[in-house]
Amino acid sequence: MTRQVKAVALISGGLDSLLAVKVVQDQGVHVEGINFFTGFCVEGHTHAIRKKEKAKPKRNNALWVAEQLGIKLHILDIIEEYKEVVFNPKHGYGANLNPCLDCKVFMVRKAHEWIERNGFDFIITGEVVGQRPMSQRRDTMPVVSRESGADDLLLRPLSARNLPETRPEREGWVSRDRLYGFSGRSRKPQMELAQRFGFDDYAQPAGGCCFLTDANYSSKLADLWRFRGAKAYEIDDIMLLKVGRHLRPRPNFKVIIAREEGEGRFLQGYRKQFVNLETVSHPGPLALIDGEASEEDIQLAARLVARYSKGRGDDRVELQVSGRDGVSHRLAVVPLSADEVPESWHL
DSSP states (O other), X not given: OOOOOEEEEEOOSSHHHHHHHHHHHTTTOEEEEEEEEOSSOOHHHHXXXXXXXXXXXXXXXXXXXXXXXXOOEEEEEOHHHHHHHHHSOTTOOOSSSOOHHHHHHHHHHHHHHHHHHHTOOEEEOOOOBTSSTTTSSTTTHHHHHHHHSOGGGEEOXXXXXXXXXXHHXXXXXXXXXXXXXXXXXXXXXXXXXXXXXXXXXXXXTTOOOOGGGOHHHHHHHHHHHHHHTSSOOOHHHHHHXXXXXXXXXXXXEEEEEOOSHHHHHHHHTTGGGSEEEEESSSOOOEEEEEEOOOHHHHHHHHHHHHHTSTTTTSSOEEEEEEOTTSOEEEEEEOOOOGGGSOGGGBX
16 A cells, blocks of 8 residues: 655645645645744734724634645644744844744744654645745745755745755655746736635735734834843733834833724733723723833823823813722823824834
């Protein structure tokens, strides 16, 4: 009896990994998926809490892809291990705080360790030559194979014909003739292939879900590191940087202000960890103060929060200020005007 060949695929939840698995599945290979949880790629979290995202499906795209393909998905928590990749990337950052090349090396290395433990034969990714400016250039793709330790056990089905032959091809586990030679930034070939396979619902091509590639998010993370005097974060930091309007009026504290009802409900879960403010005389947002704030700082923060309430045009807005100990007091302030909120406060 012929032995069943088995591969594990890196599943991001995007179109490329969906297609890469399907291409290999159609050659009779048993495929399972791995999704690495870094904390920076949870697009469903933001979509679920914000009203403006209500048109987007509230789903974990990696789980959804696995369901469409009928494969088992292993979700591995690598939050702590991944910090070293974020803090000290050997190959540097991309346009923002995205360590894309180091990230790919790290994840393929973890996948290689996984196949060795679990008796699988090779690794699949959805990478395409020339698609991403840092990790998917012709000169950097061999770096991923080499530095991860996967070497020629790493198969990129969508771009294989543009790359050297791998062991899965040499061994006859897959046929090179049934792989593809996609290259470049255009996603049109992938979308046409998706149509041939019958996939008409998938994550937006070229979207990506890593918040480290986002300029606004990276700016807030860099501010967090400056404020703490070191590159450090915990999972709550990662989540809070995705939610609300972040303003730093003074170097020792910042204010996180909910922009809508969904964000306000989310921030409620952090009230016991931060000094928080909420308008009581007018409808308005919940806000958290991150940092050690003096009474004068709290007064300024209250005026700032009042600026984003329905009382912004009134002479006085009353707020409730609650400490981490649960003790509360009322505070009446004059809302800041637009001119009193400089752009430099916005993170």
